[in-house]
Amino acid sequence: MxxxxxxxxxxxxxxxxxxxxARLRERQPRAVGRAISIVEAGGAAQAELVRRVFxxxxxxxxxxxxxxxxxxxxxxxxxxxxxxxxRGETVGILCIDPTSPYSGGALLGDRIxxxxxxxxxxxxxxxxxxxxALGGLARSTRDAVDLLDAAGFDWVLVETVGVGQxxxxxxxxxxxxxxxxxxxxxxxxxxxxxxILEIADVFVLNKADREGADRAYRDLASVLSLxxxxxxxxxxxxxxxxxxxxxxxxxxxxAIDRHRAWLGEGERLAERRRSQLxxxxxxxxxxxxxxxxxxxxxxxxxxxxGFVERADPYTLADQLFRGVVAAESGRxxxx
Amino acid sequence: MxxxxxxxxxxxxxxxxxxxxARLRERQPRAVGRAISIVEAGGAAQAELVRRVFxxxxxxxxxxxxxxxxxxxxxxxxxxxxxxxxRGETVGILCIDPTSPYSGGALLGDRIxxxxxxxxxxxxxxxxxxxxALGGLARSTRDAVDLLDAAGFDWVLVETVGVGQxxxxxxxxxxxxxxxxxxxxxxxxxxxxxxILEIADVFVLNKADREGADRAYRDLASVLSLxxxxxxxxxxxxxxxxxxxxxxxxxxxxAIDRHRAWLGEGERLAERRRSQLxxxxxxxxxxxxxxxxxxxxxxxxxxxxGFVERADPYTLADQLFRGVVAAESGRxxxx
Numbered sequence: 065m066x067x068x069x070x071x072x073x074x075x076x077x078x079x080x081x082x083x084x085x086a087r088l089r090e091r092q093p094r095a096v097g098r099a100i101s102i103v104e105a106g107g108a109a110q111a112e113l114v115r116r117v118f119x120x121x122x123x124x125x126x127x128x129x130x131x132x133x134x135x136x137x138x139x140x141x142x143x144x145x146x147x148x149x150x151r152g153e154t155v156g157i158l159c160i161d162p163t164s165p166y167s168g169g170a171l172l173g174d175r176i177x178x179x180x181x182x183x184x185x186x187x188x189x190x191x192x193x194x195x196x197a198l199g200g201l202a203r204s205t206r207d208a209v210d211l212l213d214a215a216g217f218d219w220v221l222v223e224t225v226g227v228g229q230x231x232x233x234x235x236x237x238x239x240x241x242x243x244x245x246x247x248x249x250x251x252x253x254x255x256x257x258x259x260i261l262e263i264a265d266v267f268v269l270n271k272a273d274r275e276g277a278d279r280a281y282r283d284l285a286s287v288l289s290l291x292x293x294x295x296x297x298x299x300x301x302x303x304x305x306x307x308x309x310x311x312x313x314x315x316x317x318x319a320i321d322r323h324r325a326w327l328g329e330g331e332r333l334a335e336r337r338r339s340q341l342x343x344x345x346x347x348x349x350x351x352x353x354x355x356x357x358x359x360x361x362x363x364x365x366x367x368x369x370g371f372v373e374r375a376d377p378y379t380l381a382d383q384l385f386r387g388v389v390a391a392e393s394g395r396x397x398x399x
Numbered sequence: 400m401x402x403x404x405x406x407x408x409x410x411x412x413x414x415x416x417x418x419x420x421a422r423l424r425e426r427q428p429r430a431v432g433r434a435i436s437i438v439e440a441g442g443a444a445q446a447e448l449v450r451r452v453f454x455x456x457x458x459x460x461x462x463x464x465x466x467x468x469x470x471x472x473x474x475x476x477x478x479x480x481x482x483x484x485x486r487g488e489t490v491g492i493l494c495i496d497p498t499s500p501y502s503g504g505a506l507l508g509d510r511i512x513x514x515x516x517x518x519x520x521x522x523x524x525x526x527x528x529x530x531x532a533l534g535g536l537a538r539s540t541r542d543a544v545d546l547l548d549a550a551g552f553d554w555v556l557v558e559t560v561g562v563g564q565x566x567x568x569x570x571x572x573x574x575x576x577x578x579x580x581x582x583x584x585x586x587x588x589x590x591x592x593x594x595i596l597e598i599a600d601v602f603v604l605n606k607a608d609r610e611g612a613d614r615a616y617r618d619l620a621s622v623l624s625l626x627x628x629x630x631x632x633x634x635x636x637x638x639x640x641x642x643x644x645x646x647x648x649x650x651x652x653x654a655i656d657r658h659r660a661w662l663g664e665g666e667r668l669a670e671r672r673r674s675q676l677x678x679x680x681x682x683x684x685x686x687x688x689x690x691x692x693x694x695x696x697x698x699x700x701x702x703x704x705g706f707v708e709r710a711d712p713y714t715l716a717d718q719l720f721r722g723v724v725a726a727e728s729g730r731x732x733x734x
Contacts, residue, residue, distance in 0.1 A: 114712070119709065337706070338702065345716045364677070376449055392728075393724050
């Protein structure tokens with residue numbers, strides 16, 4: 065059973081979906097937007113949509129941009145997009161916004177007003193909510209990257225806010241990960257160590273005209289030198305930028321190019337993408353299990369009953385798992 | 400199939416497990432530590448251990464402490480623990496550390512050196528890694544809370560680092576959530592809005608002697624006033640502290656007491672714990688699905704094959720899901 069937010073009209077038929085995919089492949093902005101709304105909503109239409117566009121994916125250069133709030137990620141993304149446009153390349157941008165009842169989509173609005181990229185037909189900007197009503201954000205973001213890739217955008221930039229596991233999951237779906245830091249992070253360097261450092265392909269030290277930039281550079285460099293490196297491995301470069309003044313953007317683009325060239329050698333890109341595929345499959349499996357437990361094994365009512373009877377969570381999960389297997393195997397046999 | 404890290408010896412038999420549980424119930428530190436290692440390792444022994452202690456849980460007052468790095472959470476936790484000890488109550492502390500190849504368990508070491516709580520038999524401190532080798536951190540943390548609860552600690556404090564979804568998941572397993580902020584957060588207030596504000600039962604404005612404390616207080620208060628509130632709902636208080644000088648700790652303890660008293664009215668505590676149970680069951684179901692896909696449906700080799708054939712992730716997940724159902728239903732019938 066699939067339900068959609070009121071704003072998203074599900075395709076009524078396979079013919080509808082064919083038409084949507086055809087228009088998406090022509091990079092028609094409304095079709096791209098509608099397709100992303102479908103993968104955000106989740107459900108059967110979204111899986112079918114990804115199945116259809118999947119053969120056309122794998123061509124775009126995908127870059128994730130992450131780092132703590134206030135590091136200037138949005139400005140950096142806009143400058144990178146402008147630089148790509150100057151080379152005649154098209155850019156799709158996904159902003160993974162901190163959405164809450166209070167902040168809504170304000171960040172995206174600010175960006176569009178500030179930059180004017182919105183009127184450029186070679187740029188597509190879309191905000192995605194961190195609180196997906198149905199299904200996880202990591203899954204829908206990966207699907208949206210596929211859609212932009214299949215739509216023929218040369219670059220797909222995925223910008224996240226924050227440094228948590230969510231962000232790590234989201235950016236693990238791209239080929240090159242930029243981690244943006246700023247001088248004066250202080251204790252945050254400690255936090256960066258936790259998970260984020262390991263996923264960085266390029267460090268950007270933004271606002272490098274600020275006091276403390278040299279110290280922050282040294283801190284980052286010393287943390288990086290602690291990692292395991294050999295002749296085969298990629299040592300993430302640290303690039304200084306002042307994105308608000310367009311300084312250092314060419315160097316960031318060059319670092320992305322170098323990383324992509326390195327990935328291109330031997331089996332590296334294939335290994336990275338195989339690992340991305342595994343993560344996606346695992347995410348879909350987990351979500352499908354939950355959906356089945358809710359719809360076929362009565363998760364809600366079983367938990368309510370178990371709570372009253374003081375059942376432990378492992379026993380409850382065991383019963384639900386067996387309930388799903390029974391329902392699903394019955395369905396198989398009944399075919 | 401269950402595997403254990405070298406350091407964790409699995410109980411060899413049900414008798415071993417009985418003995419471990421008996422010693423845990425006597426609050427013997429070595430037994431408590433070993434039990435937590437078992438739930439960290441995951442697998443069958445961990446589920447069985449939680450099943451056995453579960454009837455003895457539900458008595459402890461559980462408090463989660465979260466907030467951005469550098470907010471002074473560790474110091475606050477230590478002071479709260481000391482305040483509880485002064486009332487003659489026992490305290491179990493779980494520190495969810497940012498563990499990486501670089502930082503290891505350094506934070507915990509610092510704490511013990513600083514405080515001297517480690518020599519107090521009424522206090523148990525344990526660090527848990529954010530990168531569980533087997534199974535998710537949220538699940539093992541919830542299990543560890545159960546173990547400390549069953550061991551008879553009056554308080555269980557769960558301290559996390561960071562403000563991501565991981566932290567939200569971890570603290571959702573407690574009755575009262577403290578969100579710690581500091582003056583000068585700036586853009587971080589924006590980040591706090593995303594997810595963290597909604598889970599806060601008590602705000603602690605730590606380092607309240609710093610410049611900007613009044614502004615930070617007003618910012619927090621104005622953000623809070625935007626939420627939905629009626630006569631029935633709990634309005635999270637903002638408590639000013641200077642934890643390093645032991646200022647405001649009594650007020651924090653009083654705020655926790657008030658929140659707990661509020662929870663105690665009507666069905667509120669039951670609702671909260673039912674929702675916690677549902678989250679735990681869902682987490683276990685997801686992990687079990689992944690384990691079954693790996694062990695019974697050949698997830699790794701199917702992904703490798705699918706990658707070569709350019710299969711899309713939804714089709715692969717579908718095949719694996721049906722593979723698990725077939726294997727599990729065969730097992731049921733074969734019994």
